[in-house]
Amino acid sequence: MPQKKIPSIWPIEAHTKAKHQILEEYLKAWFPIIGRWANRIVYLDGFAGPGEYKEGEDGSPIIAIKTAIEHTMLKPTTEITFGFIEKDKERSDNLREILKERFEIPKNINIQVENSEFEDTLSKTLNGLEEKGAKLAPTFAFLDPFGYSDFPMELIKRLLSYEKCEVLITFMTGFVNRFLDPSHEEAITKLYGTNEFLEAKKIENTEKRIDYLLKLYENKLKENGGVKYVRSFEMVGKDNNVVYHLIFGTKHWKGLEVMKKVMLKVDSRGMYSFSDRMGFNQTFFVNIREGNEWMPDAAQLIFKEFKRQSVTVNEIQKFVITDTPYLFKKEILKFLEKTDNPKIISVSKRKNKTLSYPDGCTITFSKE
Ligand SMILES: C[S@@+](CC[C@H](N)C(=O)[O-])C[C@H]1O[C@@H](n2cnc3c(N)ncnc32)[C@H](O)[C@@H]1O
Known part of the structure; x- marks a missing residue:
């Protein structure tokens, strides 16, 4: 996929802040809820990044670790494994450095930073579990790539076959929409696990086409991945185009309830959408948290x-x-x-x- 070369550490954008807020608020609830009954928890960040942004803002791995360490409701006996996978060596080295500098890691927390490819690393881990007939501990997987390749539906399906597994995926709807041509067909087929997306080419209206591409992915997650509930949050860029959707999938409606609360905190209009253009001071026509118009x-x-x-x-x-x-x-x-x-x-x-x-x-x- 043609992509501009992005420096090892890049400036944060407003929609990334909104994404991080959603991640942090959800984990604040998820760690203690799961930690109440599970002895082991896994947090997986499949496209971890360097751990920081240009002006020193925290990256997703730091946000997740801080949330776990600072959470007083977590039992000190709950063992938490953080798996951070990052393909770029400079970024994974940077992440290791920051983790060393910033945290004194408690004994119950185990951190692994892998300088490798997500697909390869997760496949090997799941092969290992399957060979032993072992189960995966309750897992929250955050998959936040730059593009739409390297996380095929086949792999997501294997991950979600484990009962207590949830996903939050940055789904590059804008890219998929732009690259609906024969040269990208193979990659997009892997992403969806089907070539049904080709139907989207017949839809002329961009908004409707994007909606079709999103709904198809949500449906494939349900069919293949077996998640029962899916909720998406739309991220709109400065030019008012959809950049991506943050797609959450869970098997439990209580998990969905927590995520809806979190998403409505970031967009209290109840539109499940955030726009870079309007930033955090979006004008609300239905304020779902404060008023009763809804x-x-x-x-x-x-x-x-x-x-x-x-x-x-x-x-x-x-x-x-x-x-x-x-x-x-x-x-x-x-x-x-x-x-x-x-x-x-x-x-x-x-x-x-x-x-x-x-x-x-x-x-x-x-x-x-
Ligand atoms: C959007 S950034 C991640 C940002 C990070 N999650 C955060 O919120 O701070 C995507 C990262 O994935 C890495 N990456 C790209 N392809 C990858 C792959 N196949 N496996 C693992 N990491 C990959 C890139 O080097 C980049 O650092």
């Missing part, structure tokens, strides 16, 4: 799904997380119940007449 839409979606039925509050929560752009709040149920034409007609386990929805209660929706 609530009627969320309420309508719930009612459409559950009218005429009795369901638990937990099922409603799961539906909102997995099938709508919103987060679940009990206020949405109040909104459905306190109108002139109440959509909720009864709630079990209620001790008094207030609009409460106790955990485990069953909610019955009206017919119309």
Whole structure:
């Protein structure tokens, strides 16, 4: 793929900061949640970079280690293995140096920096596990390449075949869209694990074509990788074009809930999008964290799904997380119940007449 030569350490861009914020906030929750029950955790950064940016800003490996070390909720007995893979020697050396200078690593943390190719290194690791019939410890894999090659779907599928594995992938939708020509077909076929992406060539509208390319990748992750839930966050560059999508895949809806909260922190409009042009002061038309303008839409979606039925509050929560752009709040149920034409007609386990929805209660929706 034609690429400009990028120096060993390069300036950080606004969308990278947004990406790092998403990574950090998610790991703040992930390490303690997994650490509560697992004795071993693996954090894998497949395209680790040099560990820092031009003005000294932290790179993703440093962000991950800091988050683990500074987290007081983590048991000191939980063993955490950090695997950092970086193909460029100068960058991997730089990363090793920074790690040595900056951290006194606690005994429960084991760090490996590999100067190698992601595909090769992960394949060997998985071959080793398969030969022994061993399981992979709960793993969070951050795959953040410059382009779209070197992380074939075949390999992602093997990684995600392990039960407690989640991925956060920088998917270069903009590049894939630009390189839809015969000379890149082989590489893009490896990326998707299929040549179905060729259909995208028939779509004239750029936005729709990009959407098709994204959705196809999300679907392939679900089909091949077996992740049940996928959520993407769009990164838009200064020229207002989509640069990439940050795609998160998990098998657990609670993991998706945490990631949605994190993504909505970075983009409180609820659009799951960040634009370099507007930076962190984007103008919001729906502020999903502060206002309630989004609530009627969320309420309508719930009612459409559950009218005429009795369901638990937990099922409603799961539906909102997995099938709508919103987060679940009990206020949405109040909104459905306190109108002139109440959509909720009864709630079990209620001790008094207030609009409460106790955990485990069953909610019955009206017919119309
Ligand atoms: C976008 S940068 C990573 C930035 C880093 N994750 C961060 O957020 O600070 C991508 C890195 O992947 C490295 N790289 C490119 N191809 C690779 C491969 N096949 N295997 C491992 N590393 C690779 C590049 O040298 C580059 O440092």
